[in-house]
Amino acid sequence: MTGRILIVDDRVANLGVLEAKLVSEYFDVTTATSGQKALDLVNQQPPDIILLDVMMPDMDGYKVCEILKKNPQTAHIPVIMVTALGDIKDRIRGLQAGADEFLTKPVNDLQLFSRVRSLIRLKVLMDSLKVQRMASSGLGIPEEQLVAFPTDDQVHGVRIACLIEDDLLREKIETFLKADKHNLSFFSRVESFVQVLDTRKYDMALLPLTFRGEETLRLCSQVRSRQATRHLPIVMIAQESQEKALAKALDIGVNDYLVEPIEPNELRLRIRTQAKRLLYQKLLRLSHEKSMDLSLTDELTKLYNRRYFNAHLDALLQMESKQGGASCLMVIDIDHFKSINDTFGHDQGDKVLVEVARLLQTNTRDSDLVARLGGEEFVVVVDNATLGTGLRIAERLRRTVENKSFPLIQGGTMNLSISIGITVSLVGNTTFTRDQMLKAADIALYQAKHAGRNRTVVGYSESEKAVAV
Numbered sequence: 001m002t003g004r005i006l007i008v009d010d011r012v013a014n015l016g017v018l019e020a021k022l023v024s025e026y027f028d029v030t031t032a033t034s035g036q037k038a039l040d041l042v043n044q045q046p047p048d049i050i051l052l053d054v055m056m057p058d059m060d061g062y063k064v065c066e067i068l069k070k071n072p073q074t075a076h077i078p079v080i081m082v083t084a085l086g087d088i089k090d091r092i093r094g095l096q097a098g099a100d101e102f103l104t105k106p107v108n109d110l111q112l113f114s115r116v117r118s119l120i121r122l123k124v125l126m127d128s129l130k131v132q133r134m135a136s137s138g139l140g141i142p143e144e145q146l147v148a149f150p151t152d153d154q155v156h157g158v159r160i161a162c163l164i165e166d167d168l169l170r171e172k173i174e175t176f177l178k179a180d181k182h183n184l185s186f187f188s189r190v191e192s193f194v195q196v197l198d199t200r201k202y203d204m205a206l207l208p209l210t211f212r213g214e215e216t217l218r219l220c221s222q223v224r225s226r227q228a229t230r231h232l233p234i235v236m237i238a239q240e241s242q243e244k245a246l247a248k249a250l251d252i253g254v255n256d257y258l259v260e261p262i263e264p265n266e267l268r269l270r271i272r273t274q275a276k277r278l279l280y281q282k283l284l285r286l287s288h289e290k291s292m293d294l295s296l297t298d299e300l301t302k303l304y305n306r307r308y309f310n311a312h313l314d315a316l317l318q319m320e321s322k323q324g325g326a327s328c329l330m331v332i333d334i335d336h337f338k339s340i341n342d343t344f345g346h347d348q349g350d351k352v353l354v355e356v357a358r359l360l361q362t363n364t365r366d367s368d369l370v371a372r373l374g375g376e377e378f379v380v381v382v383d384n385a386t387l388g389t390g391l392r393i394a395e396r397l398r399r400t401v402e403n404k405s406f407p408l409i410q411g412g413t414m415n416l417s418i419s420i421g422i423t424v425s426l427v428g429n430t431t432f433t434r435d436q437m438l439k440a441a442d443i444a445l446y447q448a449k450h451a452g453r454n455r456t457v458v459g460y461s462e463s464e465k466a467v468a469v
């Protein structure tokens with residue numbers, strides 16, 4: 001996963017060190033040497049994440065962070081404060097200014113990369129929700145109030161499931177979080193903790209990195225892979241010495257962590273930050289659902305229709321041309337569909353369409369868009385994906401349909417296949433338009449049909465800048 005990172009530091013030498021490290025991991029890096037320059041850059045082209053020096057003349061890092069977090073347009077961009085100060089008071093001050101994480105100079109590579117990746121993942125999710133919003137406003141659906149990033153007083157009574165066995169730690173957590181009136185539930189069986197979270201009765205999970213002598217990484221990855229808990233914030237409690245395991249935990253998708261001994265204010269602020277992000281996601285989703293119109297979905301398959309797809313892809317491409325990044329478009333057609341209708345009747349044809357729609361939907365990510373263009377033709381938009389990723393997903397979809405037995409109304413089953421034309425939105429520095437992408441994917445689909453069906457073919461948009469990838 002790549003991302004755009006803005007590094008802010010008044011000392012050019014510091015900038016160079018961080019920039020070199022991040023560029024070597026293929027991040028796209030811009031730099032600023034003062035708080036004001038950073039704010040200007042963020043307004044011109046918002047990055048995915050900001051690494052912010054604390055001690056700077058004129059405007060210090062706390063002030064910059066406060067300004068960013070007060071502006072609804074920039075409040076959701078994660079900020080990592082890079083500081084020479086190890087003092088807990090300074091960390092609290094940073095968290096109060098809205099910082100998402102701290103790194104202490106000299107910066108430890110492992111922490112830097114795992115932190116950056118985990119925060120970028122979150123940002124990508126937020127952006128996909130924003131694209132949905134932009135798409136609905138592009139359709140002329142009345143724009144409601146811009147969804148603002150939640151404030152402190154909007155988050156209380158967070159339902160937290162804690163996997164804690166140690167009575168002393170349990171009491172500590174209860175005492176520390178008492179003032180915020182959260183609903184704490186304690187569990188002491190690692191085996192059933194995933195099931196507990198599956199009930200959707202909790203907003204957050206708090207657990208130690210080691211429970212009864214065993215690392216809880218497997219548990220976290222289970223939580224991440226399940227539909228009900230895919231976006232559930234996980235906060236971990238770790239020991240100073242567990243750095244490697246902690247980096248792994250963040251890679252798996254753990255959202256935040258505290259190092260023992262736990263500092264009361266830090267715990268409160270970190271829980272609050274996670275709760276605010278969760279609420280923000282919920283508000284964006286709700287706002288999207290509210291503004292959605294039935295005329296944007298296909299009655300038979302319940303997928304989005306062509307009208308919504310058009311607006312969605314336009315919004316996505318607009319965001320990409322501003323922020324960078326690429327996405328893939330697949331045009332999918334059921335092979336020999338006409339003969340299904342002719343042989344078994346239209347009711348059978350409709351059943352097949354519904355089932356194929358379901359297979360496409362369940363085998364793509366939440367942030368991907370699946371729509372029915374009409375007849376037996378579908379599209380899938382895979383956002384934030386290279387052609388390689390798109391191709392893997394396309395082949396997975398093709399095989400899924402190929403291996404599925406479709407029940408016949410008259411009894412028995414039948415097999416069928418799909419052909420896929422796929423293209424990517426970005427080649428070199430050129431971001432293509434919706435029409436260019438559709439045309440390229442259509443031509444590729446035609447080639448797939450011509451070459452014998454049941455296959456995926458890549459097509460490139462026509463452009464003088466286009467080159468083979």
Ligand SMILES: [Mg+2]
Pocket residue numbers: 009010011053054055056
């Ligand atoms: Mg400095």
